Amino acid sequence: MTDVMDQTSPQIEVRNLKTYFYTEDGVVRAVDGLSYRLAKGETLALVGESGCGKSVSALSVMRLIASPGKIVEGEIRLDGLDLLQCSETEMREVRGNRISMIFQEPMTSLNPVFTIGNQIMEAILVHQDVSRKEARDRTIAMIRRVKISAAETRVDEYPHQMSGGMRQRVMIAMALACNPEVLIADEPTTALDVTIQAQIMELLAELQSEFQMSILLITHNLGLVAEVSDQVAVMYASKVVEHTSTAELFASPLHPYTHGLLTSVPTLGMSKEQKLNVIPGQVPNPLHFPTGCRFHPRCPVAEQRCKQEEPLLREVKPGHWAACHFIENGKSPIKGADR
Amino acid sequence: MSTEASKNSEVLLRVEHLKNYFPVRQGLLSRVTAYVKAVDDISFEIKAGETLGLVGESGCGKTTVGHSVLRLITPTEGTVLFQGKDLTHLPAAELRAMRQDMQIIFQDPFSSLNPRMTVGAIIGEALAIHGRGDRKERAERVRDTMQKCGLDPAYINRFPHEFSGGQRQRIGIARALVLSPKFIVCDEPVSALDVSIQSQIINLLVELKERYNLAYLFIAHDLSVVEYISDRVAVMYLGKIVELADSTELYRNPLHPYTQALLSAVPVPDPTRRKQRTLLPGDVPSPLNPPSGCRFHPRCPLAIDICKKVEPRELDVEGHKIWCHVVEEQITGSPPSA
Numbered sequence: 001m002t003d004v005m006d007q008t009s010p011q012i013e014v015r016n017l018k019t020y021f022y023t024e025d026g027v028v029r030a031v032d033g034l035s036y037r038l039a040k041g042e043t044l045a046l047v048g049e050s051g052c053g054k055s056v057s058a059l060s061v062m063r064l065i066a067s068p069g070k071i072v073e074g075e076i077r078l079d080g081l082d083l084l085q086c087s088e089t090e091m092r093e094v095r096g097n098r099i100s101m102i103f104q105e106p107m108t109s110l111n112p113v114f115t116i117g118n119q120i121m122e123a124i125l126v127h128q129d130v131s132r133k134e135a136r137d138r139t140i141a142m143i144r145r146v147k148i149s150a151a152e153t154r155v156d157e158y159p160h161q162m163s164g165g166m167r168q169r170v171m172i173a174m175a176l177a178c179n180p181e182v183l184i185a186d187e188p189t190t191a192l193d194v195t196i197q198a199q200i201m202e203l204l205a206e207l208q209s210e211f212q213m214s215i216l217l218i219t220h221n222l223g224l225v226a227e228v229s230d231q232v233a234v235m236y237a238s239k240v241v242e243h244t245s246t247a248e249l250f251a252s253p254l255h256p257y258t259h260g261l262l263t264s265v266p267t268l269g270m271s272k273e274q275k276l277n278v279i280p281g282q283v284p285n286p287l288h289f290p291t292g293c294r295f296h297p298r299c300p301v302a303e304q305r306c307k308q309e310e311p312l313l314r315e316v317k318p319g320h321w322a323a324c325h326f327i328e329n330g331k332s333p334i335k336g337a338d339r
Numbered sequence: 340m341s342t343e344a345s346k347n348s349e350v351l352l353r354v355e356h357l358k359n360y361f362p363v364r365q366g367l368l369s370r371v372t373a374y375v376k377a378v379d380d381i382s383f384e385i386k387a388g389e390t391l392g393l394v395g396e397s398g399c400g401k402t403t404v405g406h407s408v409l410r411l412i413t414p415t416e417g418t419v420l421f422q423g424k425d426l427t428h429l430p431a432a433e434l435r436a437m438r439q440d441m442q443i444i445f446q447d448p449f450s451s452l453n454p455r456m457t458v459g460a461i462i463g464e465a466l467a468i469h470g471r472g473d474r475k476e477r478a479e480r481v482r483d484t485m486q487k488c489g490l491d492p493a494y495i496n497r498f499p500h501e502f503s504g505g506q507r508q509r510i511g512i513a514r515a516l517v518l519s520p521k522f523i524v525c526d527e528p529v530s531a532l533d534v535s536i537q538s539q540i541i542n543l544l545v546e547l548k549e550r551y552n553l554a555y556l557f558i559a560h561d562l563s564v565v566e567y568i569s570d571r572v573a574v575m576y577l578g579k580i581v582e583l584a585d586s587t588e589l590y591r592n593p594l595h596p597y598t599q600a601l602l603s604a605v606p607v608p609d610p611t612r613r614k615q616r617t618l619l620p621g622d623v624p625s626p627l628n629p630p631s632g633c634r635f636h637p638r639c640p641l642a643i644d645i646c647k648k649v650e651p652r653e654l655d656v657e658g659h660k661i662w663c664h665v666v667e668e669q670i671t672g673s674p675p676s677a
Binding site for chain 2: 049050163164165166193194195196197198199201202220221222223224225226227246247250251260261262264265266267268269270272275276277278279280282283
């Protein structure tokens, strides 16, 4: 397994990213100091519950944050190029070409009045100097690549003529049309059934090894994380609370929040006598984050210190970062957390 | 858990040959041109205090089953016996009286609560409709039910928008529970909730079931949640039940190729167990024009000739029911015949 933060030449590197929204009710700190490095062909999973900032952090990488939102601090480097210093014209060269994105809702993110061929072709025509004829041929080849049968006829169909799984394949074809270096997949299978989810994830894995893309996978499904990612960053209330390799995270989750997440989902084959763990309370309002450690009101091991002093993300054991005052000698403060 | 006990207890709900066809109208005269066979001849029973899980992919008809057993939709054919009474032909007044014992919890806690009603009015409405107690007694009962569902009774006069998703689902549960029913249809009650909130609601449902000997029809697409909460599980595909067994048995020893594929598609949160899976080709076909014979045959890795022509019949192996020609041949040793 690759070391999480010390790679020599990352494909994409994000440093201390902060994205805030200046709303009438106050400042929402949606992403508050996110850092990661992702090597070529590697997959990073960003995990957390709704509202924790994972989607905003993805949109920030694409620089798709609209007012009242603003990227207030940080650095985003794509193969050395600092995206936050790029002009809007330069950024347009990056979006859909070097970095692409697929969204959760294949039903709403395709345009209903254009054929799928037109939508896939658009990216090719914008970014590459090819004739319409050639763009169309490439589009058909791409539709075939995402395993939609009868590509020659389907290219002229509209989104409503396709099932949810097919539409997500079209989204993938659109995203990969220009052979991007980085693919951001924001909950790509959440709206799909399990058997279709398995098909889509299989397809993504295949295309990743073929194109050597780096994937940033945003999800709340821990099963998916375990199956496809190389490293995981767990987010809570706009901050990363734990970051390490996938194998290490599932073998020894150190942060109390990660431990809570892992033990509160039933898994196949689990005993019915076993009660599900509960994280009491709810995700805090981003307008009023708790002081100190943002997880302290819900944490089973919180003490006075957690209310006052914010824990920093630190290397608690080689290759394993976590933000908690009580992780000592690489041991979780929760008994029996090491599995 | 209660599996042993429920074997001896009475049958609360018996569904026989339930069919639900929705007409498709087309053209100038709105003539009926076809039927969507959302539920096509299914039978099952639920005993008092038992949880039957109903799983399947979207569009397989599981929600229609849930609504039919409460007669929120009147079935096209078949009978639904609740405590021995056939609901399908009950007059409205009697049906209303029966509904005190059968309630439902919906999937989306955001759209299933009236935003103009206070929590107290939402939960207490059923009490008023059924004329239980006077105003004061009803308010007392609402407070008591809120408490049981983990809601602070002080919030009785608040509106739904003041609550988070998890709390709203608790309001939905309190509304179902306030009449002390014997049976609750839970239609995807946790799928709209965040992971950390999901377990709070699942634990609450389990706790209430044990405390009040409730029977659930638990409809969900999350197989791990269904396994955890159910005593028995029925797997649906395109309007039909393809396998029905004791929960532990079904998950340990799935016989139907669809159940096997469904289980193998679930990602396991353990990176050391990245597994080999059976990928099903294609999508679920349209219920408007379901495949002939066994409806699963175009996607089935085991399909043989007969599967295209003849519908499989029920095979009961010590309570483990399955509808599949290939498995039938493996078990009985004789080739399937028309």
